[in-house]
Amino acid sequence: MLKLLIVDDEEMICQAIANIIDWEKYDIRLIGTCTDGVDAYHTILDECPDIVMTDIRMPGISGLELIERISRTDLNTQFIILSGYGEFDYAKRAMKCGVRHYLLKPCTEEQIIDCIQDVTRDYYQAVSERDSEKGPNGALLKDLHKTLIQNMIREGVSLISLSDSFFESYEHYLDLTNVPYQFCCVYYLEEKNLDLCLKEFHTFRQESMPDTEVYLIYIKNILLFFFTNGESSYEELDAYFQSVSFPGETVSVDYQRQKYPDLKSLLTMLIKRIKRYDIMYFIEGTGKVPTFNYGQIVEKINHLVPLLSAGNSEERESSLRELKSILTSVSNKDFLLQLADNIIISLGTHLPSGILPEITDFLYNLHKEENMAQIPVLVLDYIQKVISVSSFSSRQYSPFITKLIDYIQEHYKNPDLTLKWISENYLYMNVSYVSRCFTKETGEKFSGFLMNLRVQKAKEILASSGGEKIQDVAELVGCGNTPYYFSKIFKKCTGLTPSAYVKKNFRP
Template identity: 25%
Template structure:
């Protein structure tokens, strides 16, 4: 629809023109009316109409003065003049202002409609031409940008591209990657682009699109961290209007146009690693390093550690304070094995699922807890930052741990003996439990001996042997019983059984 502004000092005539003419049938829509030239100028700048229908004589600023002012401002609009005076001088003055028609009052409806029909054809041609011209300018503009940011991609030199773009001195490339617009809603990216172009006018930045990235070349680099934070916050405000998440990175300042390509490359490489960084920042340097390190590594070597087992025991005993560090250590190992988003997400979900399954195997109450607390799998797969995933998984496991231990955690030795009764077949180690309960293993061992009357390993062996006797009584084979109670070596199991029972497992089974 072509927008129309009606200007006349007579209210009845304004209303009559607005309601009696079938504007929409002819492809027009009346967006505003005005009583004089001054009011018309204000509304023109607000609504940007394609057609102004104005009375030639009005108090204050008349129609001819209005048209003259619009032409001075290079306003791109068409004008129809209305007059109650069949005066040749008025007609001459109006024609000199490049009007599109001159109608006498009272307005003949058919004559006005005829003008509207002719003007619609003219305006549509102009709009089509303007669109083609804009597309051509955009095409050239993008070619110059590619020549600047990706030297060799276009038949244009970097100095020529910089000259065409009006680029001198320092600059800085900012790259954005919008995260997976929903199917059927791809128009959101165009709306984001429109918002960003309004926020960063041409005198401040050159906007570009190099799929899968949007970006802009700042004509003045960001001065400091405060400027980077402010830019990120504004980007977030604009993009959030379309409900999208995004990565943003700066390639750093380029001292001269020839270095803009290096700034672009640096920003692109940072975006490729943004998953490993932090949200709510404009990435402008090395992303967070997920090196496997803890402030106090404890007494177990890397080869002795079994973080997945520690994770299970920490949840089961309600040791929530160590869960986040354990999840982080697991993530560090995954990153070290394969620096790949999908691999890390898949294995984290596997570890969480395995932990829950092993909890269920010895505690029927876990099934109810799980049904009341949805798995974080969906959130993990839909997350764009590894730091967020760490928080999601740790929070979920901490919640399960608290629910499992609602009666209070009690003293550590009681928790350890209860754990042994449930996990006798696991590879339990005093050092591992010391890690979980934040004790020195020697000190924890003394505590255990003083309270239970036996060393940790002795107590564990005795529990295993008692369980083994039950299984042997049921007729199970010796090697099956050995594995069932946590001894992977059958000969070692035989030796332990003889030590505590006085006969071999086979002899014991025959006696039953």
């Protein structure tokens, strides 16, 4: 579900647009309205809306300046311009920033809906293009997300029931509640035809869904797969599976597709559905990776892992001994590697620091180990390394929040700094989760923390020089070439404009 923010300096217009449409019907969640460009800018930094519908002319920071500032960041925000007659020159400037959608006030409900549907398609197209251009970081995130989702399924099938706490440990890194998914089933696909099906489907995906990450599982003549919902129609995919057939098949395959509002609801359904099977296969490329549902062993592992991150050293040592006993007793290499994945990934989700990217590399190399007897040794050594490096002593903030604050303090001069970029490219974590934790632990939203830091640095510059031009100070503290924005946040924090502050404190 995409997030929408409405911005207009006339409160009545904001509320009229907000209330006239049933936004959820169009997979849109309205996160709020703003009547001020500065407030809108801070809301975008904190909430990362996917679509912003904004008036083009507002006092202070105009809609045009808002668009230009956000277009320089990594945010994939799509804008819709709200404008009156005689303002098309402003709209043309906005279009140079990539804005393609324009609504002339007053506009009808039908015009707004048509525009929202157009911009939704543009959003998903832009996401697809950005994902293909992300390079090493994008590939790392894809691998990390795939590893986490597979481990959730492995862990989930061993549990008697799924609780909120089970999902919470993965929410650090995965968006479980905001992104819709498509879920597909191919029934009566006999194992003798699986390899051919995977090969042909792989070719289809390369041609028709090249930028879509698809997660595939095979169990007992059923191929299951799911992916994020990025299109309004999947007619080509449906037609492909409705026409597929294989030589020598006993029964014709049957195909079904269903949309789920988020990953959490999809995995809840999927885990309940497959937990009765003793073996399933995750599909990697066109190959199969077996996953064993040895419930009692996996459940025991799931009980021991949280104790490894506990503050009690005796519990940690006892848990390590039990894990060693379990791992060294396993005789099947595939199952041993599955347990290793489960232990290491689950441990990473229980530790407060963002170590999962490093863990992904460790597991990749572990799966290349040919000596089966060496696998338990490598796993136990790595566990001890991780828990010794991670500090479990009480601190003012969680380690990843401390890491985030340090990064902000080092890079506050960057006018295009966003929480989304830091979360995804530095912490490798889910931005929504990071935002909630940041606010909970610091008592401030990201935008407020950054604003206060920039104002404090500006006060230091003004105190040391006194004669620095306001525009120069604005640029030095990351406010870019927007003196009005700098002046407004300075007054909000100090009660004075920058010039009044200098006059009061540093001039006779």
